[in-house]
Each structure stands twice: as C-alpha cells, then as structure tokens.
Amino acid sequence: xxxxxxxxxxxxVGGLTxxxxxxxxxxxxxxxxxxxxARLPYGTKSPETIERYSLQICDYLIKRGIKMLVVACNTAxxxxxxxxxxxxxxxxxxxxxxxxxxxxxxTTRTGHIxxxxxxxxxNSQSYTHAIQLIxxxxxxxxxxxxxxxxxxxxxxxxxxxxxxxTQEYLNPLLKDPIDTLVLGCTHFPVLSDTIKANISPHIKLxxxxxxxxxxxSQSLEHHQLNTQNKISTVEFLVTDSPNRFIKTxxxxxxxxxxxxHVTLIDF
Amino acid sequence: xxxxxxxxxxxxVGGLTxxxxxxxxxxxxxxxxxxxxARLPYGTKSPETIERYSLQICDYLIKRGIKMLVVACNTAxxxxxxxxxxxxxxxxxxxxxxxxxxxxxxTTRTGHIxxxxxxxxxNSQSYTHAIQLIxxxxxxxxxxxxxxxxxxxxxxxxxxxxxxxTQEYLNPLLKDPIDTLVLGCTHFPVLSDTIKANISPHIKLxxxxxxxxxxxSQSLEHHQLNTQNKISTVEFLVTDSPNRFIKTxxxxxxxxxxxxHVTLIDF
Numbered sequence: 001x002x003x004x005x006x007x008x009x010x011x012x013v014g015g016l017t018x019x020x021x022x023x024x025x026x027x028x029x030x031x032x033x034x035x036x037x038a039r040l041p042y043g044t045k046s047p048e049t050i051e052r053y054s055l056q057i058c059d060y061l062i063k064r065g066i067k068m069l070v071v072a073c074n075t076a077x078x079x080x081x082x083x084x085x086x087x088x089x090x091x092x093x094x095x096x097x098x099x100x101x102x103x104x105x106x107t108t109r110t111g112h113i114x115x116x117x118x119x120x121x122x123n124s125q126s127y128t129h130a131i132q133l134i135x136x137x138x139x140x141x142x143x144x145x146x147x148x149x150x151x152x153x154x155x156x157x158x159x160x161x162x163x164x165x166t167q168e169y170l171n172p173l174l175k176d177p178i179d180t181l182v183l184g185c186t187h188f189p190v191l192s193d194t195i196k197a198n199i200s201p202h203i204k205l206x207x208x209x210x211x212x213x214x215x216x217s218q219s220l221e222h223h224q225l226n227t228q229n230k231i232s233t234v235e236f237l238v239t240d241s242p243n244r245f246i247k248t249x250x251x252x253x254x255x256x257x258x259x260x261h262v263t264l265i266d267f
Numbered sequence: 268x269x270x271x272x273x274x275x276x277x278x279x280v281g282g283l284t285x286x287x288x289x290x291x292x293x294x295x296x297x298x299x300x301x302x303x304x305a306r307l308p309y310g311t312k313s314p315e316t317i318e319r320y321s322l323q324i325c326d327y328l329i330k331r332g333i334k335m336l337v338v339a340c341n342t343a344x345x346x347x348x349x350x351x352x353x354x355x356x357x358x359x360x361x362x363x364x365x366x367x368x369x370x371x372x373x374t375t376r377t378g379h380i381x382x383x384x385x386x387x388x389x390n391s392q393s394y395t396h397a398i399q400l401i402x403x404x405x406x407x408x409x410x411x412x413x414x415x416x417x418x419x420x421x422x423x424x425x426x427x428x429x430x431x432x433t434q435e436y437l438n439p440l441l442k443d444p445i446d447t448l449v450l451g452c453t454h455f456p457v458l459s460d461t462i463k464a465n466i467s468p469h470i471k472l473x474x475x476x477x478x479x480x481x482x483x484s485q486s487l488e489h490h491q492l493n494t495q496n497k498i499s500t501v502e503f504l505v506t507d508s509p510n511r512f513i514k515t516x517x518x519x520x521x522x523x524x525x526x527x528h529v530t531l532i533d534f
Contacts, residue, residue, distance in 0.1 A: 038316055039306060046508050049305055119511075150417040161431050168428060241313050244386075 002225045005030040005233070006216070007066035009057050011040040013153065013245060014186035015072030016252035018096060018209040022070065023234070025213035026220070030233040032064060033072075034265075038240035041149060042075040043118025043185070050120065054080035056267055058088055067225050070216060071095040074184050074208070075118050078126035092219055099215040100182055100208030101130035105138065107204050108180040112139045114173040117184030119144040127184055141176045145169045145188070152187040155251050158194060166191070166198045174199060182206045190251050236262040269492045272297040272500070273483070274333035276324050278307040280420065280512060281453035282339030283519035285363060285476040289337065290501070292480035293487070297500040299331060300339075301532075305507035308416060309342040310385025310452070317387065321347035323534055325355055334492050337483060338362040341451050341475070342385050345393035359486055366482040367449055367475030368397035372405065374471050375447040379406045381440040381470075384451030386411040394451055408443050412436045412455070419454040422518050425461060433458070433465045441466060449473045457518050503529040 006026075008019050012035050019033050034057055036042075042050050054076045058069055069091055071077045071084070077095030085093050104113050104127075115127040122144040131140050147165050156162050173181075181203050183189055189207050196205065220226045238245045242262045249257050273293075275286050279302050286300050301324055303309075309317050321343045325336055336358055338344045338351070344362030352360050371380050371394075382394040389411040398407050414432050423429050440448075448470050450456055456474050463472065487493045505512045509529045516524050 038312065040311075041308075044307075044508065044511060045305065049507050146421055147414065147417045147423075150414045154413055156414075156435075161428070161435060164428050164431060168423075240316050241311060244311060 001067055003227050003229050004065050004067040005032045006068045006070060007032050007061035008070045008072045009034040010073040010186060011036050011042040013248045013252050016249055017186050017189045018072035018212055020253050021209040021213040022216060025217050028229060028232050029227050032235045034237045035245055037238045037245055042073060043120050047079045050076055051080040051083050054084055058084055069093045072186055075120045078121045078124045092223055094216055094219060096208045096212045097126055098130055099211035100206060101127060103211035104131055104180050104182045104206045105134045107206055110177050110179045111137060112176050112178040113180045114178040115140060115142040115182040115184045116145045119146055121184055141173050143169055143173055148191055149187045152190045152251060153248050157190050162194045163198055166194050170199060178203060180204050180206060237265045238262060239265060268334055270494050270496050271332050271334040272299045274299050274328035274336045275339045276301040277340040277453060278303050278309040280515045280519050283516055284453050284456045285339035285479055287520050288476040288480040289483060292484050295496060295499050296494050299502045301504045302512055304505045304512055309340060310387050314346045317343055318347040318350050321351055325351055336360045339453055342387045345388045345391045359490055361483055361486060363475045363479045364393055365397055366478035367473060368394060370478035371398055371447050371449045371473045372401045374473055377444050377446045378404060379443050379445040380447045381445045382407060382409040382449040382451045383412045386413055388451055408440050410436055410440055415458055416454045419457045420515050424457050429461045430465055433461050437466060445470060447471050447473060504532045505529060506532060
C-alpha cells in the first residue's frame with residue numbers, strides 16, 4: 001500500500017503547479033496526475049457538476065491504485081472535497097484550499113486577507129469560510145480573475161498586457177489594508193512576478209501549492225504511508241488533447257513532459 | 268414539419284450572436300438554442316471529442332423536434348459538420364464556416380484574407396480549405412486568439428486592455444496586404460468595435476453570423492420549410508450554469524433572456 005503512487009487531479013494543467021511542489025517536497029514519492037482536459041474549465045461550472053466530475057475521477061484513480069488523493073484544483077477543493085471525503089472515507093484526501101487558508105492565517109499581521117480565484121471558487125465563499133473558521137476576526141476580500149487562467153495558458157505571464165489585467169483586477173482589493181494575497185487558483189502562481197510587481201512590497205503572496213505539499217508530507221507521516229521505494233515515477237492521464245497538455249505544461253512545470261508519459265483516457 | 272423550430276447549438280453563449288442574426292433575418296421563425304455550458308470551451312478540445320459532443324446534441328434536438336439545425340459554433344462547424352451531415356442525412360444542417368468563407372471571398376479585392384478563430388479552428392485549417400475551395404488563388408493567414416473568448420465573456424469589450432490584446436494578436440497578420448478579416452469565432456463580433464479601431468479602415472470585417480442567417484433563409488426557401496406561424500418563440504436549453512448563461516448572454520444578445528425561458532438539461 002505505502003509504495004503506491006499519490007493521485008493528483010485537476011481540470012487541466014493548473015494543478016501541475018501543485019504537482020511540482022509535491023515532487024520537490026517528496027522526491028521519493030511516485031505520482032499519477034489526471035488532467036480532465038475534456039471538461040475544463042471547472043471554474044465556471046455549477047457545484048453539482050464539479051462534485052459529479054470529482055467523484056468520477058476519484059473512483060477512476062482508486063481503481064488504478066493510489067494511496068492518497070490530492071485535489072489540485074481550488075474549485076474542486078472548494079465545492080467537492082467534503083463530499084469526496086464523506087463518500088470515500090478510507091482514502092486520505094487533501095485539497096488545496098484548507099492548506100492555503102491556514103498559510104494565509106499564519107502570514108497575516110493586519111488581519112486583512114485578499115483571495116483571488118475563479119468565479120466558482122469566489123462565489124462559493126469557501127476561502128472566506130475556511131479562513132474565518134480558523135480566525136473569525138479576519139477580514140477577507142476576494143475577486144474572481146477569470147482572464148488570469150487564459151493568460152497563464154497563453155504563456156503571457158509577463159509584459160504590459162498581463163500588468164494591465166492584474167491592475168484591473170487587483171486595484172479594487174488594494175483599497176483594503178491587506179497584507180496577504182492568496183493565489184486561490186492553481187494557475188495563478190505562474191503570474192506571481194507580475195502580481196508582485198503591481199502590488200505593495202508589504203503584501204505577501206500565499207501559494208497554496210507549497211502549503212499543500214507540506215500538508216501532504218505530514219499526512220503521509222501520520223498515516224505511515226511514506227514510500228519505501230528509492231525510485232520515483234510520474235504518469236500523466238488526460239481526458240482530451242494530450243498534445244495541448246504537453247505544450248501548455250511548459251508554463252507550469254520546471255521540466256518537459258515526455259510524450260510517452262501521457263496517456264489519453266476516456267470515462 | 269415546417270412549423271417546427273430551428274435548432275441552434277453552441278458550446279456556450281457565443282452562438283447567441285448567430286441566434287440574434289437569425290432572429291433578425293427570420294422574425295417569424297421559432298428557435299431552440301442549446302448551449303453546452305457543461306463542456307465548454309470546444310475551442311481547445313480534440314476533433315474526436317467535438318464530433319462526439321456535436322452528434323449527441325444533434326440527436327437530442329432531433330428528439331425534441333426541429334426542422335433544421337444550425338451549428339452556431341465555428342469549432343464544431345470546422346470539425347464536426349461533414350460527419351453530422353453524413354450521419355443525419357434527412358435533416359438540413361448548416362454551419363457557420365462555409366457561409367463565412369463565401370462572404371470573405373465575395374468581400375476581398377486584394378485576394379488576401381485573414382481569419383481569427385479559436386486554436387482548434389485554426390489548427391484544423393478549415394477556413395483556409397473552405398476559402399481556397401472557392402478561390403484557390405486566395406492567400407489566407409490566420410491566428411488563434413484564445414484570450415478574445417475570455418474578454419468577451421468578462422464583458423471587457425472596450426478599453427485599453429482589449430485594445431492591447433487586439434494589437435498583440437492582429438499586428439502579425441497586418442504584415443500581409445489583407446483587406447478582409449473573418450471573425451471565425453462566434454464570440455468575436457462583440458469585439459468588432461475594438462478590432463476595427465486597431466486595424467486599417469480599408470480592412471473589412473466578415474461576421475459569419477450574418478452570412479449564416481442569409482444561408483439559412485435561402486435553405487428554408489429551398490426546402491419549403493418556412494414557417495406558417497405568425498408568432499415566433501425561442502427556448503434556451505443549457506447543460507450547466509443557467510444563471511451564468513443568463514448573466515453572460517447580455518453581452519451577446521440585444522435583449523435580456525427571461526429566467527423562465529432557460530431550462531437545465533442533462534444528457
């Protein structure tokens with residue numbers, strides 16, 4: 001059991017920022033990454049649909065053999081995690097939202113946190129609830145930044161266009177005395193440099209990918225599930241467009257994915 | 268039969284620009300519009316997936332009762348139309364691509380046409396083939412403008428951001444002596460003003476929605492399928508997110524959709 005891979009899923013390529021953080025934190029572990037390219041984006045879909053897709057993917061990965069599941073998508077973490085955990089109680093399942101919320105609470109000094117995410121995540125108010133469950137007195141402001149996803153996938157992460165879009169989305173949030181900004185969508189870390197350049201240097205960014213990798217590490221210890229393997233592997237499964245997946249992955253991963261490691265699957 | 272509605276489908280809201288043109292051209296006809304919101308966008312999906320989705324929608328609308336089908340999505344027209352027409356030979360099926368190509372050929376004087384579209388449409392080279400089938404000597408240049416879809420759905424159709432993105436995408440095409448620019452994605456007509464403001468006034472835009480409405484009108488005559496009804500109706504079916512559909516539709520339609528006219532369906 002403990003030598004099985006960890007399952008990681010996202011609607012597409014965004015979760016690769018989480019995979020990269022996991023691989024850095026846990027270099028001996030093996031991973032199966034599933035990108036649901038056929039049905040992306042999740043960020044504009046209804047809660048019921050996101051829950052249905054997530055459970056279907058969870059069961060598919062369980063059949064393939066995994067020891068733990070990481071929901072590497074903020075939208076699915078916000079809308080499907082409680083249901084996944086309730087319906088598959090024997091599998092440890094970790095989302096990116098709670099670790100991000102905890103990291104944000106540990107970071108803020110002023111008690112004012114901003115969260116940027118997809119429309120579905122913002123509408124769910126999941127970050128606000130998760131943060132205020134830890135520290136009820138914290139003030140949370142949020143904004144959906146739909147164009148950031150398209151920018152990241154187009155590879156336009158620098159330059160005047162990404163700067164102008166960043167200002168348009170973030171300026172209203174900066175009216176609040178925030179000192180912490182949560183990147184509440186796995187696509188957004190690739191825009192970190194542009195975001196930093198367009199906000200006050202006193203505001204700290206919280207990348208939930210890194211916070212999640214730390215939580216996964218602790219959970220493996222807790223469940224005594226650390227691998228005993230010396231060689232790690234990574235396998236990629238996509239529900240559509242393997243070529244587009246490989247092409248776009250270069251903006252999200254520090255290495256190039258080999259054609260042979262990507263398999264097209266169908267539910 | 269002739270009093271049945273015309274079926275119109277798209278992956279989401281973009282096809283509403285085609286519906287609007289159809290309603291203007293054919294004020295007595297009734298329509299059923301299906302927006303496949305659960306599975307949008309089609310523009311980044313593989314040809315096989317787009318073909319499968321399109322056939323499924325076609326059969327669903329046939330069961331509901333339609334006299335004609337309009338594929339109001341350039342990607343589905345490019346990749347699924349021949350297969351739809353071959354597999355459902357008794358239903359007149361019209362896409363937006365051939366009318367757009369014909370209108371472009373009728374417009375150009377220099378013989379240099381540019382096409383802007385989604386990644387899937389551009390990769391399929393369908394516009395180039397359709398144009399050169401009519402006039403082989405025409406030179407066609409094209410560019411995929413993925414961010415235009417996100418811009419249109421965010422309602423950011425004017426201002427410095429849409430201008431900067433337009434210049435980034437179109438400037439390389441303007442090196443060619445083009446005099447005709449085809450809006451090869453149903454989302455793009457809402458950006459017409461910004462596009463016009465950022466290209467030479469000698470370049471004419473081709474909106475395939477209008478060309479398609481003219482072709483549908485001729486086809487109804489040809490098949491003797493014009494309605495005898497005096498009152499027209501329109502019904503909207505969506506596979507997900509009716510609220511988002513209604514909210515975003517305001518950027519694409521000259522009227523507001525009533526809640527009661529939108530039904531959530533599941534395949």
